[in-house]
Amino acid sequence: MSDAPIAFIDLKAQRRRIGARMDEAILNVVESAAFIMGPQVAELEGKLAAFARSKHCLSCANGTEALVLPLMAWDIRPGDAVFCPSFTFAATAEVVPWLGATPVFVDIDPVTYNLDPAHLEATIEATIKAGKLKPKVIIAVDLFGQPADYPAIAAIAKKHGLKLIADSAQGFGCTLGGEHPTKWADVTTTSFFPAKPLGCYGDGGAVLTDDDVLMDVMVSLRVHGQATKRDVEAAGFTHDPKYLNMRIGMNSRLDTIQAAVLLEKLAIFPDEIEARNRVAARYADGLAGAVATPRVIDDGVSTWAQYVVETDKRDAVIAHLKARNIPTAVYYPIPIHQQAAYARFPVGPGGLPVTEAKAGVVMALPMHPYLSAADQDRVCAAVREAVFANA
Ligand SMILES: Cc1ncc(COP(=O)(O)O)c(C=O)c1O
Structure with missing residues (x-):
């Protein structure tokens, strides 16, 4: 038997299949010079939303910022509790203390490695009883690619009035009963880190939601809190909305080249x-x-x-x-x-x-x-x- 090295994740194998198309797509962006927010970005967002059956998709710089964007939009702050697994990549929990809020760790199911709904419920109840933190959000993770138990987790979120994020950085494209996590979660996020099932040629991420108002606020937060259409109308502002800064935001755009790469990859x-x-x-x-x-x-x-x-x-x-x-x-x-x-x-x-x-x-x-x-x-x-x- 051969002893030649086997790749853990062979990114070059995919290039043998779509390399020529990919090179052309990248070169198109280079020649257009529309490196920031070129037309491929909106095209990708539309196709990702259709793929994952969500009303909106907002691309962003990476899967970590995809998690913080909705938390910022919901005004998560010190004193708030965000429930998440501990058996995950650090990013799931890391974004919570960015906002001064507290991650509260929940155990996992021994078979699927995903959030254990019974322990989630017990943890929320214990947090309410302790009275120190306000339960606000659950972040479920689709670990290793498989969907969390969304029907059970969404029922718990609803019962306690909590928002639900599906951190699908590893599981984007996974389904449960034929449905994507977007069916149950208020927000679904993903990462396009190259090793992810749908990865790009660098860093990238996306947020999906059906919520029009949340989407508007996240569009604003993604580019330095720039005015949304609604903000511009209300303020009667006539200049570039980039220069009417309504909130403390960030820069979390997806590069046009990465959007072009992802359009080719999404097709297969x-x-x-x-x-x-x-x-x-x-x-x-x-x-x-x-x-x-x-x-x-x-x-x-x-x-x-x-x-x-x-x-x-x-x-x-x-x-x-x-x-x-x-x-x-x-x-x-x-x-x-x-x-x-x-x-x-x-x-x-x-x-x-x-x-x-x-x-x-x-x-x-x-x-x-x-x-x-x-x-x-x-x-x-x-x-x-x-x-x-x-x-
Ligand atoms: C579960 C999970 N959440 C979030 C992230 C963060 O994604 P990114 O590396 O694109 O910031 C990753 C992967 O890196 C991940 O595996």
Whole structure:
């Protein structure tokens, strides 16, 4: 069997498929010189909204700022509680203290790694009882690509009058019962970081919502709090709305070149999601009995940002694969609530035992839509050898 290096995420394989079209799209932007807010940006926003069945889409500079834009628009501030998982990338929680508010960490479901609705409810109730923080927002994460339990989480949000954000940075394109997270969440966000299922050639992000007023405010916040159409009319302002600054905003535009890249990638994204699911199914067969393979929520379709398995022989398996030129990664070795910078923030009642246990046993294998059957067979054989040699 070959020992050639296998890519963890092979971004070059996609270029072999659409490279020529992509180069032309990028060159078009360069030649037009419309680097900022060129026509490709609005075209992409329209296509993303249609794809994810949302009324509006606002592109922005990255998936982190996609999370902070709605929080800023809702005026989240000191004394407010934002409930989120700790078993996630730091960005999910990081944006909350930016605004002086408090992330409150909730445990995850042991099968899907996504927010545990029962612990979410218990955490909200404990926060209300403690009386120190005002519950305002829930951020659910579509970890590793699969949708959170939105029907249950949205019912809890509704019961307590909370806003719901779907952080779909890893799961954009995932569905539950054929519906995108946009069906349940007030706001759905994503990241176009190159390694994401729908990634660009740099940083990028987007926010999706059906809420007209929220959209207006986020449009303003994205460009330094510039006046919205409504603001301009109310103020009778006749100059460029950029110079009527209604709120404290930021600069979070998506570059036109990245929008052009994403338009090409979005065209093949449904096909790539299918390919990712074929790769995942082949892994599930090849790894059965050796490690715990992932399970997707009933009626869910994952975009498989990561293919994460569990084994209590993790170090041995990682070393065995590394020696055979097969890369792996651990998402996440230290949950956010155990990171020093986040240690002062509260966790739900009983702590986060599932989160802490998972951090010790999860590992991700190479995953991308163009992973060949032969390479997958090599990965599976190496995992089996490592597990059974260490049995
Ligand atoms: C769950 C999650 N949320 C937010 C982000 C932030 O996205 P970005 O890196 O584009 O800021 C990421 C990824 O990086 C992520 O995995």
